[in-house]
Amino acid sequence: MTHLLEVKNLVSHYGQLQALREINFHIDEGEIVSLIGGNGAGKSTTLKSLSGLVNVTSGExxxxxxSIVNLLPHQISAMNITHVPEGRRIFPEMTVEENLYLGAFNVRDKAIIKERMEKGFEYFPILKKRLHQKGGTMSGGEQQMLAxxxxxxxxxxxxMLDEPSMGLAPIIVDQIFEIIQELNKSGITILLVEQNAYHALQIADRGYVLQTGEIILSGTGKELIENDEIREAYLA
Amino acid sequence: MLENILRTLPQVLFDGITLGTVYAVIALGYTMVYGILKLINFAHGEIFMTGAFIGTAILLAFSSLGWIGTLPIIILVLVAMFLTAGVTGAIGVGIERIAYRPLRKAPKLIALISAIGISFLLQDLVRFTTEFANDGNFYLIGPELFKSNINVPLSKMASFLSDASFKTSFLFVLVTAVALMIILDVFVNKTKWGMAMRAVAQDRDTAALMGVNVNKTISLTFFIGSALGGATGVLFAVQYGTIDPYIGFILGLKAFTAAVLGGIGNIRGAVLGGLIIGVVEMFAAANLSTLTNHVIGAEYKDVFAFIILILVLLFKPEGLLGKALHEKV
Structure with a gap:
C-alpha cells in the first residue's frame, strides 16, 4: 500500500542554517501522527517544507x-494539504466570516462554501456567534478554533497543525485535542506538531521524535509515552 | 479679511474637492502597493503622467478622426480613459515584475532606489517619445473638450457669498473620480480577489497557505493601482489642458503625502487625505496673499502639502485612519 504522505531524505535550510538533516517519515490515511521535540528541533520547518513555505534543499x-517538492504554497493547498501555522495566524483585520471564506479560497461554488461553514460551526459553535467580529479581537482559544x-x-x-495548544488555558487545550480526535474520526488524516508531548502522543497512532533536525525515535504513541528516554526528556 | 475669505469659500471648496479627488485616486495607488508590499512605489507619479500622455494622444487621435463634436464627448473621454487604464495597468504589472519582484527579499531601500530609477526612466521615455512625435516639443496640448462654464449664483442665495463658477470638465472629473473610488472600495471589500489582496497585505505566508496565489495577487494590485493612476492622468489632462513629462513628480509627491496623511496602507484614508490636501492647497492659493498682506503669494500653495506631511510624521505618523504598527521583534 502506498502511503498518503511519504518523506524521504528531506533536507531543508532555515536561512543559512541546516534545519532538517535527511529526515524520513510517512503518514497513512486516517492516522494521527505526532511530531514532537524541543525548541528548534525542526518541527515547524518540517511542516513549512511540506506546505511550500520553506524551500526544500534536497530529498523527496x-x-x-x-511529488510536491518545491511546489508553491497555493498549489499544495489546492491538493487539500492544509497547514494551520504556529501562532494561529488568523487575519486580524478581517471578520470571522471573511477568515472562513479565505479558507475556502480554492472553492468556487458558494453553496459548498456555506455547507462547509455550517459543518465547521458544528465543531465550533462559538464562531457562529462571532461571525462579524474581527479576528484580532478574539481570545487565543477562539482564534485557534477559527484557525x-x-x-x-x-x-x-x-x-497539519503546528502547536495548536500553545499559550492556551488547560481547559481549552483539552477541548482542542478532543476536536482533533473528532476530526480524525470523521476521516481527516492529521499531522500534529506539539511541544505538549504527552497530550500529542496520547491521541497519536504513531509519533516521531525530532532532535536538532534529525528523527531520533519513532513508534506508536503508546510506545513513545512509555519510552524512558522520552519520559525523561519531554514528559518530565 | 474674514469676510473676503468667506466670500470665496464656496469656490475654494469646489476647486479643492476636485483637485482633492485627483490626489485621492493617485494616493490609492501608493497606498495599495504599500499595503501589500510595504514598498513606496515612487514610480507611481510617473504612471499617472504616462497615463496623461497616452490619454491625450488618444484624444488627439479622436480629434484628427473628426470624432470630437460628432460623438458625445463624455463617451470619448471614457473610452480614452479605459484604453489608457489598460495600458498603464500593464506597465505597472511589468514594472513590478522587472524592477521589484527580483528585489522582494532585498532590503526595502534597494527596492525604493529601483522605484526612483523607474521613475526617471518613464520621464525620459515619455519625453523622448513626445519629442519624436510632436516636432521636438515635449509638452502636449490636448483638444479642448468641455468649453462651457457652469455658474452657481451663490450671491443670490446669501449676500455674503460670491458667485462660484467652474468648467464643466470639473463636474466630469469629480463624478468620474468618485465613481472610480467607489468601484475600488466595492472590489476590495466585497470580491474574492479583493479579499485576497487584503489577506496578502495582512499576512502573506498565511494567505498563501489558504490557496491564494501571492504573485498573481501582487500583480493584480499593481494593475489596479496603475490603471487608476493612468485613468486619473487622463482626467488631469482633460481638466488642465497642457501636460509635460514632469507633472508626475510634484503631483505624485502630494498624492503620496495624502496617502501618509490618511494612514498609508489604508484605502479610505487615502481618499480622506487627498481631499484634505486638495482643499488646503486651494484655500492657500486663494487666501495666502490676503492673509499675509501680499507678502506671500498664491505660488507658495505647494508648500502646504509638505508642511502637512512634516506635521503628520512628527505628531501622528500612523496617519488619520491608520493604526500604529508595532514592529515584531
Whole structure:
C-alpha cells in the first residue's frame, strides 16, 4: 500500500542554517501522527517544507504518490494539504466570516462554501456567534478554533497543525485535542506538531521524535509515552 | 479679511474637492502597493503622467478622426480613459515584475532606489517619445473638450457669498473620480480577489497557505493601482489642458503625502487625505496673499502639502485612519 504522505531524505535550510538533516517519515490515511521535540528541533520547518513555505534543499516529498517538492504554497493547498501555522495566524483585520471564506479560497461554488461553514460551526459553535467580529479581537482559544475551522474550509485530506495548544488555558487545550480526535474520526488524516508531548502522543497512532533536525525515535504513541528516554526528556 | 475669505469659500471648496479627488485616486495607488508590499512605489507619479500622455494622444487621435463634436464627448473621454487604464495597468504589472519582484527579499531601500530609477526612466521615455512625435516639443496640448462654464449664483442665495463658477470638465472629473473610488472600495471589500489582496497585505505566508496565489495577487494590485493612476492622468489632462513629462513628480509627491496623511496602507484614508490636501492647497492659493498682506503669494500653495506631511510624521505618523504598527521583534 502506498502511503498518503511519504518523506524521504528531506533536507531543508532555515536561512543559512541546516534545519532538517535527511529526515524520513510517512503518514497513512486516517492516522494521527505526532511530531514532537524541543525548541528548534525542526518541527515547524518540517511542516513549512511540506506546505511550500520553506524551500526544500534536497530529498523527496510524495503526496498520494505525486511529488510536491518545491511546489508553491497555493498549489499544495489546492491538493487539500492544509497547514494551520504556529501562532494561529488568523487575519486580524478581517471578520470571522471573511477568515472562513479565505479558507475556502480554492472553492468556487458558494453553496459548498456555506455547507462547509455550517459543518465547521458544528465543531465550533462559538464562531457562529462571532461571525462579524474581527479576528484580532478574539481570545487565543477562539482564534485557534477559527484557525482550525478555516483550515476545514479547504476540506483537507491532510491537516497539519503546528502547536495548536500553545499559550492556551488547560481547559481549552483539552477541548482542542478532543476536536482533533473528532476530526480524525470523521476521516481527516492529521499531522500534529506539539511541544505538549504527552497530550500529542496520547491521541497519536504513531509519533516521531525530532532532535536538532534529525528523527531520533519513532513508534506508536503508546510506545513513545512509555519510552524512558522520552519520559525523561519531554514528559518530565 | 474674514469676510473676503468667506466670500470665496464656496469656490475654494469646489476647486479643492476636485483637485482633492485627483490626489485621492493617485494616493490609492501608493497606498495599495504599500499595503501589500510595504514598498513606496515612487514610480507611481510617473504612471499617472504616462497615463496623461497616452490619454491625450488618444484624444488627439479622436480629434484628427473628426470624432470630437460628432460623438458625445463624455463617451470619448471614457473610452480614452479605459484604453489608457489598460495600458498603464500593464506597465505597472511589468514594472513590478522587472524592477521589484527580483528585489522582494532585498532590503526595502534597494527596492525604493529601483522605484526612483523607474521613475526617471518613464520621464525620459515619455519625453523622448513626445519629442519624436510632436516636432521636438515635449509638452502636449490636448483638444479642448468641455468649453462651457457652469455658474452657481451663490450671491443670490446669501449676500455674503460670491458667485462660484467652474468648467464643466470639473463636474466630469469629480463624478468620474468618485465613481472610480467607489468601484475600488466595492472590489476590495466585497470580491474574492479583493479579499485576497487584503489577506496578502495582512499576512502573506498565511494567505498563501489558504490557496491564494501571492504573485498573481501582487500583480493584480499593481494593475489596479496603475490603471487608476493612468485613468486619473487622463482626467488631469482633460481638466488642465497642457501636460509635460514632469507633472508626475510634484503631483505624485502630494498624492503620496495624502496617502501618509490618511494612514498609508489604508484605502479610505487615502481618499480622506487627498481631499484634505486638495482643499488646503486651494484655500492657500486663494487666501495666502490676503492673509499675509501680499507678502506671500498664491505660488507658495505647494508648500502646504509638505508642511502637512512634516506635521503628520512628527505628531501622528500612523496617519488619520491608520493604526500604529508595532514592529515584531
Amino acid at each position: 516529498i510524495k503526496f498520494l504518490d505525486k 482550525i475551522a478555516r483550515a476545514l474550509m479547504n476540506q483537507p485530506k491532510l491537516l
